[in-house]
Amino acid sequence: xxxxxxxxxxxxxxxxxxxxxxxxxxxxxxxxxxxxxxxxxxxxxxxxxxxxxxxxxxxxxxxxxxxxxxxxxxxxxxxxxxxxxxxxxxxxxxxxxxxxxxxxxxxxxxxxxxxxxxxxxxxxxxxxxxxxxxxxxxxxxxxxxxxxxxxxxxxxxxxxxxxxxxxxxxxxxxxxxxxxxxxxxxxxxxxxxxxxxxxxxxxxxxxxxxxxxxxxxxxxxxxxxxxxxxxxxxxxxxxxxxxxxxxxxxxxxxxxxxxxxxxxxxxxxxxxxxxxxxxxxxxxxxxxxxxxxxxxxxxxxx
Amino acid sequence: xxxxxxxxxxxxxxxxxxxxxxxxxxxxxxxxxxxxxxxxxxxxxxxxxxxxxxxxxxxxxxxxxxxxxxxxxxxxxxxxxxxxxxxxxxxxxxxxxxxxxxxxxxxxxxxxxxxxxxxxxxxxxxxxxxxxxxxxxxxxxxxxxxxxxxxxxxxxxxxxxxxxxxxxxxxxxxxxxxxxxxxxxxxxxxxxxxxxxxxxxxxxxxxxxxxxxxxxxxxxxxxxxxxxxxxxxxxxxxxxxxxxxxxxxxxxxxxxxxxxxxxxxxxxxxxxxxxxxxxxxxxxxxxxxxxxxxxxxxxxxx
DNA sequence: TTTTTATATTCCATTTAGGAATATTAGAGA
DNA sequence: TCTCTAATATTCCTAAATGGAATATAAAAA
Numbered sequence: 315x316x317x318x319x320x321x322x323x324x325x326x327x328x329x330x331x332x333x334x335x336x337x338x339x340x341x342x343x344x345x346x347x348x349x350x351x352x353x354x355x356x357x358x359x360x361x362x363x364x365x366x367x368x369x370x371x372x373x374x375x376x377x378x379x380x381x382x383x384x385x386x387x388x389x390x391x392x393x394x395x396x397x398x399x400x401x402x403x404x405x406x407x408x409x410x411x412x413x414x415x416x417x418x419x420x421x422x423x424x425x426x427x428x429x430x431x432x433x434x435x436x437x438x439x440x441x442x443x444x445x446x447x448x449x450x451x452x453x454x455x456x457x458x459x460x461x462x463x464x465x466x467x468x469x470x471x472x473x474x475x476x477x478x479x480x481x482x483x484x485x486x487x488x489x490x491x492x493x494x495x496x497x498x499x500x501x502x503x504x505x506x507x508x509x510x511x512x513x514x515x516x517x518x519x520x521x522x523x524x525x526x527x528x529x530x531x532x533x534x535x536x537x538x539x540x541x542x543x544x545x546x547x548x549x550x551x552x553x554x555x556x557x558x559x560x561x562x563x564x565x566x567x568x569x570x571x572x573x574x575x576x577x578x579x580x581x582x583x584x585x586x587x588x589x590x591x592x593x594x595x596x597x598x599x600x601x602x603x604x605x606x607x608x609x610x611x612x613x614x615x616x
Numbered sequence: 617x618x619x620x621x622x623x624x625x626x627x628x629x630x631x632x633x634x635x636x637x638x639x640x641x642x643x644x645x646x647x648x649x650x651x652x653x654x655x656x657x658x659x660x661x662x663x664x665x666x667x668x669x670x671x672x673x674x675x676x677x678x679x680x681x682x683x684x685x686x687x688x689x690x691x692x693x694x695x696x697x698x699x700x701x702x703x704x705x706x707x708x709x710x711x712x713x714x715x716x717x718x719x720x721x722x723x724x725x726x727x728x729x730x731x732x733x734x735x736x737x738x739x740x741x742x743x744x745x746x747x748x749x750x751x752x753x754x755x756x757x758x759x760x761x762x763x764x765x766x767x768x769x770x771x772x773x774x775x776x777x778x779x780x781x782x783x784x785x786x787x788x789x790x791x792x793x794x795x796x797x798x799x800x801x802x803x804x805x806x807x808x809x810x811x812x813x814x815x816x817x818x819x820x821x822x823x824x825x826x827x828x829x830x831x832x833x834x835x836x837x838x839x840x841x842x843x844x845x846x847x848x849x850x851x852x853x854x855x856x857x858x859x860x861x862x863x864x865x866x867x868x869x870x871x872x873x874x875x876x877x878x879x880x881x882x883x884x885x886x887x888x889x890x891x892x893x894x895x896x897x898x899x900x901x902x903x904x905x906x907x908x909x910x911x912x913x914x915x916x917x918x
Numbered sequence: 919t920t921t922t923t924a925t926a927t928t929c930c931a932t933t934t935a936g937g938a939a940t941a942t943t944a945g946a947g948a
Numbered sequence: 949t950c951t952c953t954a955a956t957a958t959t960c961c962t963a964a965a966t967g968g969a970a971t972a973t974a975a976a977a978a
Contacts, residue, residue, distance in 0.1 A: 317647040320625045327619050345619040351967045387700050391693050653936045
């Protein structure tokens with residue numbers, strides 16, 4: 315049985331940090347060790363695999379072909395190791411915790427209310443929630459780091475299952491002082507003339523937006539600012555020079571209170587669905603079931 | 617990012633070896649290190665997880681609840697690490713190797729012919745084959761250690777896909793000097809009176825046999841000997857005091873040449889299917905496709 | 919170029935790994 | 949219950965490794 319030539323997990327951690335930070339010294343900082351230590355870890359790992367795993371390309375550390383494969387295993391294993399740690403903690407303390415991942419927008423607008431309802435009706439259960447990016451949610455579910463996730467786009471990982479949570483729509487909105495604040499509807503042709511504040515590329519609402527724009531043949535909008543939080547976007551809209559596409563659930567309250575104005579676009583709607591996702595091997599989780607129950611009930615009230 | 621408290625992979629290897637061999641000293645032997653080293657690895661691992669992972673139960677080392685979880689990750693990771701090593705080798709040498717797992721019986725009787733046909737028609741491709749037990753095949757496929765498998769029972773792992781290869785049957789056979797060597801057919805009632813040489817419990821033919829017997833209400837046969845190889849069973853049958861249930865593909869030649877006699881059993885046949893199995897993520901493997909092609913052609917000739 | 923920033927080396931103190939010998943413990947058998 | 953025995957845990961020691969500080973080297977930026 316193999317023993318002597320096994321790689322060191324800390325080598326995997328080093329590789330991961332170097333790739334994800336893009337530099338050895340940043341990685342060293344994140345890992346709380348010195349830069350030479352990281353370099354040496356990488357060398358040792360390369361020696362263990364007999365292949366060079368990284369190369370400097372334009373000042374950034376990148377993976378070689380072989381490095382890609384090692385990196386994949388490294389991330390998988392480190393994530394699973396973390397999940398295992400947590401599982402053992404839960405086991406020891408006899409607690410039943412639900413580890414929940416949600417997208418940023420859902421976390422900002424829908425989650426607080428849900429958590430409140432849940433903790434009222436199930437004071438004995440515990441939920442640990444994390445606001446993460448869509449891609450990361452898939453990794454977390456796959457590795458067991460998360461038991462359940464609320465997402466704005468369905469995952470494409472083969473082991474992840476989804477069920478529909480609720481319908482949503484991306485709405486074009488502006489602040490009350492914007493020139494269009496009194497318009498009920500505008501034609502599609504006017505969309506390129508507006509100045510936008512949007513979520514960053516790759517975020518779920520942005521991907522949905524870009525897909526919808528491509529469908530109607532619009533390639534690029536005039537994006538004045540990219541922001542990582544819908545709440546921040548709403549603040550930026552207030553002065554009135556920009557508009558944005560935001561999930562209905564995030565702006566519905568502000569629209570009702572006339573803090574934001576919903577500009578309809580003629581013959582253009584971006585419909586979407588919010589999803590509940592979980593790993594196929596993790597379909598029997600008492601806290602998850604209780605939580606989903608709460609979500610469904612809550613939905614009926616709204 | 618976690619770094620300092622990561623477990624040592626060699627700890628995982630030690631845990632795995634201890635559990636699979638059932639003792640610390642055996643594990644030490646397999647790992648080519650001393651017994652104290654293994655003990656210390658276990659201690660270190662337990663310290664890292666903050667839980668005791670093993671306990672001595674009746675002289676055998678067993679897993680605690682927490683140990684189970686750690687063991688699972690250990691096996692997964694070590695297998696994947698092995699698969700990764702091999703993948704890197706293939707990558708470096710630019711060769712295309714098919715890693716094939718087959719059950720013992722298939723390996724003894726069907727594989728040699730297949731490999732020959734394959735190497736004749738595809739001299740540029742390479743096949744590494746392993747004879748392993750059914751349960752292990754599933755692990756190998758799941759971890760990527762094997763690309764393709766030929767099995768006597770379909771896997772129940774959710775990520776593994778099967779396609780039918782060929783039909784088979786378990787035949788009751790005896791040597792030419794056995795008292796029943798001239799009988800064409802016997803009643804079911806006579807089955808318990810015979811003395812059997814069978815594959816060991818858990819092997820694919822044995823599981824099929826036991827299931828079939830259960831279906832007709834026969835719980836136990838008189839098993840004189842359990843053997844790990846069908847070839848060995850055939851040898852043991854020669855003197856003529858025992859009978860066995862063996863896959864048709866393993867005995868058809870010997871029956872034709874009158875080295876074995878097939879005893880039909882009235883209203884009792886054990887039909888089975890041989891399967892080609894692979895991982896869902898590994899469905900595009902050129903060598904696998906070429907090999908499956910050979911298997912199909914071969915089948916038509918027989 | 920020169921400057922600046924990032925990575926690799928070297929050297930050293932410290933820690934850790936594993937072997938040999940030995941103590942301890944847990945089952946088996948009287 | 950008390951040996952006896954086989955297995956596991958400890959101890960002690962040497963060899964090997966880790967990671968830090970200082971420094972050399974390499975690669976971008978100016």
